[in-house]
Amino acid sequence: MTYATLADVLTRYPAEATVLAADEQTRQRSDVRIEASLVDAALEIRAVLTARYTPAELANLDADSRAVLSIYQIDIALYRVALSFGRSNERVKERYDAAIKRLEAIAAGKGALTFEGSSGGVTQPGEPSSIGPGEPVVEAPERIFTRDRLRGW
Template identity: 60%
Template sequence: MQPFATIDDIDARYPAELIVLAADEVTGETDTVRVTAACEDASSEARAILKARYTTAELGNLDLDSLETLRLYTIDIALYRIALSFSRSNERIKERYEAAIKRLEAIASGRGGLSFASSDGGDDGSIETTGSPNEVLIEVPERVFSRDRLSGW
């Protein structure tokens, strides 16, 4: 599954922190392998928290707003994992990590929500929904006794 954040996302948002935290000990160059692994791990951690409320299919069908929100949280988680990987952690990065985890847990517990991309509206026999993850759908048979059916009695 596609990670919520990539090395390019981190570089676009926090280029100085990426240089300081992810520089290889020997060469001084950004260790893209470790950063990519941290991004994938951070995305897995975010998905694990969100699966308390959302299915894998729902997480794969998020709209752009929700993906951008998850990108922000995942970047903070990834930076924390990068800092731990290189033994360069500090309080500010740890606080951002903890805040991101709390926000994801709040979404998973229902104190926030994610929105989904709408389908193309094709007729595939499925029930049409509004895209709300907590929408209750009830399908019932037609009424047996109604005023019209009992009008001759």
Template identity: 65%
Template sequence: MFATLADVLARYPNEATILAADETTRERDDARIEAALTDAAAEIRVILFARYTRADLDRIDDDSREALRIYAIDIALYRVALAFGRGNDRVKDRYDIAIKRLEAIGAGKASLSFDGPGGGGAGGGGSALDPSSVGPAEAIVEAPERLFTRERLRGL
């Protein structure tokens, strides 16, 4: 999951209450929001699998995790609103923006950042030929040792 119920309530407490209200009791139905968050996570993964593996998504850093959290919240609230006929333009616009940004990431027009080696994240360790240390958008270049180095040219 990219977001939790607590994340939704921290970001949009009023909208969550209005959009996920039970028809009879008028109280917020947290199960509706949690189900929508599960669906949003699946939708995000499907879009990002065009470029990233499950292992890559497990290694995203805090900046990327925060961006995906925002997208997951916007997608989940839209799903709740749509399911119960309570949508509005603000919720729809946030959903559309989230999907467009996720599609841009999946298409390589934007990217996620990662913890550890490979994928553009920080950290060393692992050789360049180790497949687990290379991100999906990184090129592997193998070349022979340089022939003309400063040390070799000193004697000429």
């Protein structure tokens, strides 16, 4: 599962994609290099976010969260392409570092992703309450020793 496509990369950074992923012989953009780096970037994103979210949750992201991860994936992918062909520059490195830092903050609970069908914790009457990511859930049997049960002892 990826969050960004080759078309997304070319829409956001057309000139950079061409320069960073150019074939050494033909000087033409190598779309195969960009697509491979997008797959690697998606794996890196999931590896960071797995600290907080399950694979099922990551597969059920809403459009806003997918758009945010798309931006991060593009920045990570372009850095990987640039690094692998010795064409890295400071601007690409800064975007990569910022993307990783933001992903780590989300994984640490300093931000959050939203999911399809979630209402931000607000439930309608008759609906089961939704539990947010990272929220503790405690299930326990009913109390045995209560004041009413201990009366008369």
